[in-house]
Amino acid sequence: MYPLERYSNHEHDHEQTIEDPKTRKLPGTCSSVFLVLVAALESVLTSGVVFGWAPLQIMLQEEGVYAYKCQTKFPCEEQAVQLQMMYTLATSAFCFCVWPTGLVLDSLGPRICCMMGALLFGAGCFIFAISTSAMDLFMLGYILMAVGGLPIVLSMMHLANLLPAYSGTIITILNVMIDVSSLNLKVMKLVTDHTPFTRKDAFSMYVAAPAAILITAPCLWPRDRYEERGATNASQVAAPSLKTSSFWKQVRSAEFLMCAFFTAFHLLHINLYIGTVDDQLRMMWFTNSSSPFDENLRTLHLSGYAKALHYEESLQPSQNVVQSLCSLFAWILPLGGLVMTLPVGYTLDNFPLWVGIALLSAAAILHSVCTLIARTEIQIVGFLLFAYYRAALFGTMATTVAFTFGYDNFGKLWGTLYAISGLFNFSIEPLAVLAQKQETFYWINLCIAVVSGILFLTYPPWLRWKSKDKSQVEEPLLVPDFTLDVNQ
Known part of the structure; x- marks a missing residue:
């Protein structure tokens, strides 16, 4: 039994009866679970897609992107190096955008941060879809997807306050979704290999994911982060x-x-x-x-x-x-x-x-x-x-x-x-x-x-x-x- 249960303090008890107005607005348990599940889904659709690079690189090589780099036979190491540059710049942008993304989150709140990420990610998917060897916008599109996925998952971290007894699990799940989302490009490669869909079709349809996140954000996510219910987690x-x-x-x-x-x-x-x-x-x-x-x-x-x-x-x-x-x-x-x-x-x-x-x-x-x-x-x-x-x-x-x-x-x-x-x-x-x-x-x-x-x-x-x-x-x-x- 804790000391607070063994001893009483009338003044302290009186203060506990005054309900924080922010706490009163917190969603109930079922709604909180629903929001966490939606956050996990949105994170797995966007947050770490760029890290599943290997199948996309194969897709681009088969399509002949940067094939002009090859002097004798195709594919070649020169082409692979050029494609590698795309991945390197995108992942570097992901890392270096964490601080400015955090600044937006702390200043403007999770709703704006999430919507900003959805806009950037959607723009990246669209640009990557319309890119061709003649109109080389692959690098721009991939970088936008990298920096767009980050604000979405980062804006969800405060949801751990909704279920404080499971806050550690919630934060861990949202972080692991970055890894899981790297499988999305593997799935996309399987789709393009076994269906008539092309890379352009796949990325054009994938724009629907950030579009849905953008449209639903004002309804799902608060302007300000949720406050802590209380320290019930060990x-x-x-x-x-x-x-x-x-x-x-x-x-x-x-x-x-x-x-x-x-x-x-x-x-x-x-x-x-x-x-x-x-x-x-x-x-x-x-x-x-x-x-x-x-x-x-x-x-x-x-x-x-x-x-x-x-x-x-x-x-x-x-x-x-x-x-x-x-x-x-x-x-x-x-x-x-x-x-x-x-x-x-x-x-x-x-x-x-x-x-x-x-x-x-x-x-x-x-x-x-x-x-x-x-x-x-x-x-x-x-x-x-x-x-x-x-x-x-x-x-x-x-x-x-x-x-x-x-x-x-x-x-x-x-x-x-x-x-x-x-x-x-x-x-x-x-x-x-x-x-x-x-x-x-x-x-x-x-x-x-x-x-x-x-x-x-x-x-x-x-x-x-x-x-x-x-x-x-x-x-x-x-x-x-x-x-x-x-x-x-």
Whole structure:
């Protein structure tokens, strides 16, 4: 039994009877669940579509986009590099637009932010649909889709306040939808392969999704973010009281700086692995197999969750293993991440934040260890750990920002955190080049495991200490009420 139940305070009880007018306007439980489901649907339709690049690249190559870059045969590496530039610029725009998107969210509210995203995403789909080799607007359209999907999912984060007992799960689901939405282009590729629809038809019809979001936004989403019902979530109870501080005080706090460094390092780990998973597997298997490395193995598709590999000669057994593992990883990452929202959300909803952060740190360490062992079953276990790790990182750190600092400056804080992480990501290319020179990712992955272990031993214990320190300082001193109730 909590102290508030053992002791009474008449003045406090009187204040509790005064209902906050903002709280009175909150939707009921059924309506709240409906809004969360709609938010998840809108996010999966738009938020991370650009990250499912590999099938779209194949579609564009088959269509002959940038085929003029090829001097002798088609397709060629020059064409692949030009297409890769489109993906690189779009994903970079996604990262660097987080802060301005957060500024719009904090200043104008979730409704305007969502409508802005729908307009940008819809314009991107339309421009991409009408683009041709003669009218090359592919890059503009793809960039608009990237920066348009972000405001939609970011504007939904405050919905966690509607169901505070499940707030961690809601935030995790919305973040994982970014991964799941990367499958949309895979589905689009299957449709164009097995139906008369073309790329132009598919993207023209897809404009209906952002159009529906734009039209329904004034009816579904509030002008201002929903206020918190109360701290009934275990993670929220232990959160430091920085919610009423200014943005600059929050961003200079030890809580934010530690959170930013932790997130930036692990996001570097995640992006490095996603971008080099096929290279890591090839180096691992060919280094540990008796067959020499096939010099005819060439990379045609340089991006996405798994790169499509082209072989000029018959496949060796090791090459078959690598190709199968890459294909498996491409499906495990989004779908496994969706399944992992259940354990991640349960942890955030029922345990303090430091527990969730400790678990994702442990998953990072175990995954790094798996990357050191050239066994198929170990790699599959590593894929599953990675799916949990990625879902836990985005869900847990977004929850940490929301519960620690509140939602008044959530957009700017999340954008600042992304900007810091973007600076860390500049080291991905040098690390990949270093691994290519060494012909192994072993030492890089070993270093990642060591740093992850150091963070595991420092950051979660520090959070636990801070939460205990805050609870001791801020817990009010309650005086027992010895008043005799004559009615008893």
